[in-house]
Amino acid sequence: MPIFQITLNGILTGCIYCLIAVSFGLSYKTVKFYNLAHVSLILIGGYTMLLFYKIWSLPFIPSLIISILLTAVIAYLIQKYIYTPLRNRGATDMAMLIASLGINAIISGLIAIIFSNQFQSIANANLPTIIYTFFNLSITKIQLFNFITTTFVLIFVFSINKYSNLGRAISAIGDNEETAKIFGIDTKKIIGRTAFLSGAIAGLSGIIIGFDTGLKPTFGTMIVYKGIAANIIGGIGNLPLSALTSIILGITENFGTYILNSQWRDLIVFLLMIIFMYCRSLKNAR
Amino acid sequence: MNTKNKIIALITVVMVVVIGVNFYKSNNSSNSTNISEPIKIGFILPLSGEIASLGENIKDGAVVAANEINQVGGINGRKLELVFEDGKCNLKDGVNAANKLINIDKVPILISGCSDETLGAAPLAEQSHTIILTPVSTNPKITTAGDYIFRLIPSDSFQGKFAADYLYDTLSKRKVAILFNTDKEWSVGVKTVFEKRFLEKGGQIVANEGVTSESRDLRTTLEKIKVSQPDVVYAPTFIDSGIVLLKQSTEIGLDTQIFGGDVWDDAKFGKEAGISGNGARFSVVSNRQNPQFFIDAMSALPGGKDINAYAPRAYDAVKIVSNIFARVGTDTEKIKNELYKINNYIGIADTYSIDNNGDLSNAQYSIKEFQNGQIIDVK
Amino acid sequence: MFYLTHILILLSIYIILCLGLNLLAGNTGLMNLSQAAFYGLGSYLSAIFLTNFHLNFFIIILLTIIIMMAISWPIGYILNRIKGDDFALATLGINIIMYELVMNLTSITNGPVGIVGVPRPTIGNFTLNNNYSFLFLCVVALVIIYILTLIISRSSFGRVLKFIRDDEDTAKSFGYKTGQYKLTVFIFNASITAVAGTLFASFARMIEPTALYTSESILILSAVILGGLSNHIGSIFGAVIIVTLPEILRFIGLPSAIETQARQILYGLMLVSFMFYRPQGIFGRYKL
Numbered sequence A: 001m002p003i004f005q006i007t008l009n010g011i012l013t014g015c016i017y018c019l020i021a022v023s024f025g026l027s028y029k030t031v032k033f034y035n036l037a038h039v040s041l042i043l044i045g046g047y048t049m050l051l052f053y054k055i056w057s058l059p060f061i062p063s064l065i066i067s068i069l070l071t072a073v074i075a076y077l078i079q080k081y082i083y084t085p086l087r088n089r090g091a092t093d094m095a096m097l098i099a100s101l102g103i104n105a106i107i108s109g110l111i112a113i114i115f116s117n118q119f120q121s122i123a124n125a126n127l128p129t130i131i132y133t134f135f136n137l138s139i140t141k142i143q144l145f146n147f148i149t150t151t152f153v154l155i156f157v158f159s160i161n162k163y164s165n166l167g168r169a170i171s172a173i174g175d176n177e178e179t180a181k182i183f184g185i186d187t188k189k190i191i192g193r194t195a196f197l198s199g200a201i202a203g204l205s206g207i208i209i210g211f212d213t214g215l216k217p218t219f220g221t222m223i224v225y226k227g228i229a230a231n232i233i234g235g236i237g238n239l240p241l242s243a244l245t246s247i248i249l250g251i252t253e254n255f256g257t258y259i260l261n262s263q264w265r266d267l268i269v270f271l272l273m274i275i276f277m278y279c280r281s282l283k284n285a286r
Numbered sequence B: 001m002n003t004k005n006k007i008i009a010l011i012t013v014v015m016v017v018v019i020g021v022n023f024y025k026s027n028n029s030s031n032s033t034n035i036s037e038p039i040k041i042g043f044i045l046p047l048s049g050e051i052a053s054l055g056e057n058i059k060d061g062a063v064v065a066a067n068e069i070n071q072v073g074g075i076n077g078r079k080l081e082l083v084f085e086d087g088k089c090n091l092k093d094g095v096n097a098a099n100k101l102i103n104i105d106k107v108p109i110l111i112s113g114c115s116d117e118t119l120g121a122a123p124l125a126e127q128s129h130t131i132i133l134t135p136v137s138t139n140p141k142i143t144t145a146g147d148y149i150f151r152l153i154p155s156d157s158f159q160g161k162f163a164a165d166y167l168y169d170t171l172s173k174r175k176v177a178i179l180f181n182t183d184k185e186w187s188v189g190v191k192t193v194f195e196k197r198f199l200e201k202g203g204q205i206v207a208n209e210g211v212t213s214e215s216r217d218l219r220t221t222l223e224k225i226k227v228s229q230p231d232v233v234y235a236p237t238f239i240d241s242g243i244v245l246l247k248q249s250t251e252i253g254l255d256t257q258i259f260g261g262d263v264w265d266d267a268k269f270g271k272e273a274g275i276s277g278n279g280a281r282f283s284v285v286s287n288r289q290n291p292q293f294f295i296d297a298m299s300a301l302p303g304g305k306d307i308n309a310y311a312p313r314a315y316d317a318v319k320i321v322s323n324i325f326a327r328v329g330t331d332t333e334k335i336k337n338e339l340y341k342i343n344n345y346i347g348i349a350d351t352y353s354i355d356n357n358g359d360l361s362n363a364q365y366s367i368k369e370f371q372n373g374q375i376i377d378v379k
Numbered sequence C: 001m002f003y004l005t006h007i008l009i010l011l012s013i014y015i016i017l018c019l020g021l022n023l024l025a026g027n028t029g030l031m032n033l034s035q036a037a038f039y040g041l042g043s044y045l046s047a048i049f050l051t052n053f054h055l056n057f058f059i060i061i062l063l064t065i066i067i068m069m070a071i072s073w074p075i076g077y078i079l080n081r082i083k084g085d086d087f088a089l090a091t092l093g094i095n096i097i098m099y100e101l102v103m104n105l106t107s108i109t110n111g112p113v114g115i116v117g118v119p120r121p122t123i124g125n126f127t128l129n130n131n132y133s134f135l136f137l138c139v140v141a142l143v144i145i146y147i148l149t150l151i152i153s154r155s156s157f158g159r160v161l162k163f164i165r166d167d168e169d170t171a172k173s174f175g176y177k178t179g180q181y182k183l184t185v186f187i188f189n190a191s192i193t194a195v196a197g198t199l200f201a202s203f204a205r206m207i208e209p210t211a212l213y214t215s216e217s218i219l220i221l222s223a224v225i226l227g228g229l230s231n232h233i234g235s236i237f238g239a240v241i242i243v244t245l246p247e248i249l250r251f252i253g254l255p256s257a258i259e260t261q262a263r264q265i266l267y268g269l270m271l272v273s274f275m276f277y278r279p280q281g282i283f284g285r286y287k288l
Helices: A003-031 A038-055 A060-088 A093-115 A141-163 A165-175 A177-182 A187-212 A220-234 A239-259 A262-285 B003-030 B052-071 B091-103 B115-128 B140-144 B156-170 B185-200 B219-227 B239-251 B267-277 B292-299 B311-328 B332-340 C002-027 C035-052 C057-079 C084-104 C131-154 C156-166 C168-173 C178-204 C214-227 C232-252 C256-277
Strands: A131-134 A137-140 B039-045 B080-086 B109-112 B131-134 B149-151 B175-181 B204-211 B232-235 B257-260 B281-285 B365-371 B374-378
Touching: A003 A038, A003 A060, A003 A137, A003 A141, A003 A165, A003 A187, A003 A220, A003 A239, A003 B219, A038 A060, A038 A093, A038 A187, A038 A220, A060 A093, A060 A187, A060 C256, A093 C084, A093 C214, A093 C256, A131 A141, A137 A141, A141 A165, A141 A187, A141 A239, A165 A177, A165 A187, A177 A187, A220 A239, A220 A262, A220 C084, A239 A262, A239 B219, A262 C084, B039 B052, B039 B091, B039 B115, B039 B311, B052 B080, B052 B292, B052 B311, B080 B091, B080 B311, B091 B109, B091 B115, B109 B115, B109 B311, B115 B131, B115 B140, B115 B149, B115 B185, B131 B311, B131 B332, B140 B156, B140 B185, B156 B185, B156 B232, B156 B281, B156 B365, B175 B185, B175 B219, B185 B204, B204 B219, B219 B239, B232 B239, B239 B257, B239 B267, B267 B365, B267 B374, B292 B311, B311 B332, C002 C035, C002 C131, C002 C156, C002 C178, C002 C214, C002 C232, C035 C057, C035 C084, C035 C178, C035 C214, C057 C084, C057 C178, C084 C214, C131 C156, C131 C178, C131 C232, C156 C168, C156 C178, C168 C178, C214 C232, C214 C256, C232 C256
Parallel strands: B039 B080, B039 B109, B109 B131, B131 B149, B175 B204, B175 B232, B232 B257, B257 B281
Antiparallel strands: A131 A137, B281 B365, B365 B374
16 A cells, blocks of 8 residues: 555545635634525535636736635625624624635536636646656646645744734634724734635635636535544644644545545544534533 | 414424425426427436436537427427436435426436346336436346336446456456445446356456445455456456556556446546556447447537447437327327337437337447546557 | 426435524534534444335434434544534544545445445335335325424423523533433434434435535534524524535526536535624524
């Protein structure tokens, strides 16, 4: 069994979950509801990149930056014009979740109409895939890009979280929004900025998926569910732990595929999620 | 009455009117026995989703035939009208589409696409004595799906056997790894036949991996196949899975011969797979060379570039059906008997003879190969 | 006429599902996102029974109900402790698990292909091949379930459920065993889905895994929310919306390629605007 190659594959799968788990976790910390519109943010990131880079053939770096910024801005606008007013009207967490489902339906429907619901890949199929090989392990260029950017994003987010004023403000809101307000934190601004940041990360993950495995308007749902599952297993809002869980999930999935068959992998993830939810509720009850 | 009640009343009225009008329209169109009314043929094709481009191509093939017939005055003075419904290549939408075509449009005959669509529509068609004629569905189960079910394409019991013979005899491969889609009836069907035949011949199956057609990360599965050291990978998968398979097997350095099935005969497949598809082959039912008039007529239609294996068969299907309409009218019992009588009918794609099960009695396949995104014939 | 009966049969099945879910989501505040999975499972069970055993149709319904109760009991037990929007997410997980099971236990469920050729119910010597008679059966089932759910929500049991929804901790401190109440209503909903599932499997004459998609569960829950939580008329109206909306779009004459997406966008717009302007739904009394 090529243990190292499978572990590597697992880590790379985990990197995608990791980006989503971090982006979702950031958003959850400030708004405190399951924002399922993340699915559509990933789609926006991937498809805008498809539009700029493949259809309009702009250079790589500008299209990357524009796509990420665009996703971030849309995430910010959703937060500003939908979520915040909803909260001000006294919407419960459940109502917010339902609204996010609605937003998701609208955006993914629009994307399917504009870009068709067929499978598309951003990568140019007529260029050979660049593969690096070392110690018998092979990794493609885009996978390497995936790995490096994920590491970079993790370092960036963790350092913001720990050392910057924004991070402290996010933690304060995470603990208690009202108290944070009393202590003079402009919660609206912080929540907006977090939405921007989490949107950017979600967009980035969409772009990586688009290059690595291809895009389809329906593909994001399962990946986001898994990102959320990783978040719950790792303890929601606990970014380092959920990042770690994502990687572990990726590795388990790939070993599961190798040893058993690929068909049971989703089942295992969600079974774990429910078990963890159950255990946490037992702990809370005590 | 307050505003809330008014709104509710309004919505209710709108819904009642809409359903009523729909109902009226459906009733109205069905009760007509007027001689000058067009004869309808219903189509259930994959017009959206993964293999929509394939469906559009088939649709255009049928449209070419219908245009030809209508230009010379139709069938005994009645125009031919084609009604297209999207079956999305699954059972459920196949049933819905069949329900609409049979009960609202009252078509005497359905021409269907994917195996899943045909199998979904079959019980309804049997019950209402509607004919199904499919130029596309190759699943072995269709043979026994019913008395009213016919096809103009050979069953996969031929294709699976052909693939096994080709790989074992012509290419002298002994160890095969199979990769198939667990959620597609066509894929499971052809794989089962292949497996049986290949083992019978004395070959060895070193890996047998099922993945869903939605899976986008097959790297670990392919790694498993690579470790099993096959001589050839047999992959009767759907299009998206096939593209992912070709790309990722190049990535992980699995340079074994890859062999697919007739679904791969799609221009989109070649384009998306690009150079990673180089050398990959697949079996497809062999058609005659497309006649020039057909190529010209097809290229004038939106989805008609790059004609696939099914479009000329759809053309033949419409032609055969309208011949029968001209002879016996639209009574389905008579049409059924006429269809069973088809023997050595010469169409543009093939020469058709139908057996007692409503299947083609003979089958010929050819091999095609991808080269730089293009599909070329292998002699 | 066939078209209308077809729609009405589907409608009555969806109303049954919405009435059941309303007990859970509306009356008890448990936002269940696995209604389609239970419904699909019920369809599968009855499809297996109907194709393999030639029993009386009512015995098959009863059998399906009993098995669905047995399945939902441990699930409900685990979910009991999970609260609020965690509950919604956990049920979503349950839905995915059930879908995977149905997809992969091919020896029982026939995998992705589903079970085709489910016979229509036979009552005595009379087979309900005709859609009118089938509609009659559906309406009878609907009326029975409507009355049952109405009785439950107006009984003292139903009042405790509403108490739990509004404030579970206080209900607990009043000495109600809230866990048992929630479990009971969860199992009751499962048995309602069993009825709906049996009706669907024998009406469509087939069942396949796409019936268990999570999007279907989301659709059913949104119907209950749009119609109005904790209100029976609301649930009926919600079901009417989700069943007739696709027909209205077809009537307008949208091309089939964007019909699905257009429907999806319309649902999305409805959900968002309802959360803004009318979070209690059209007829609802309980604000989400």
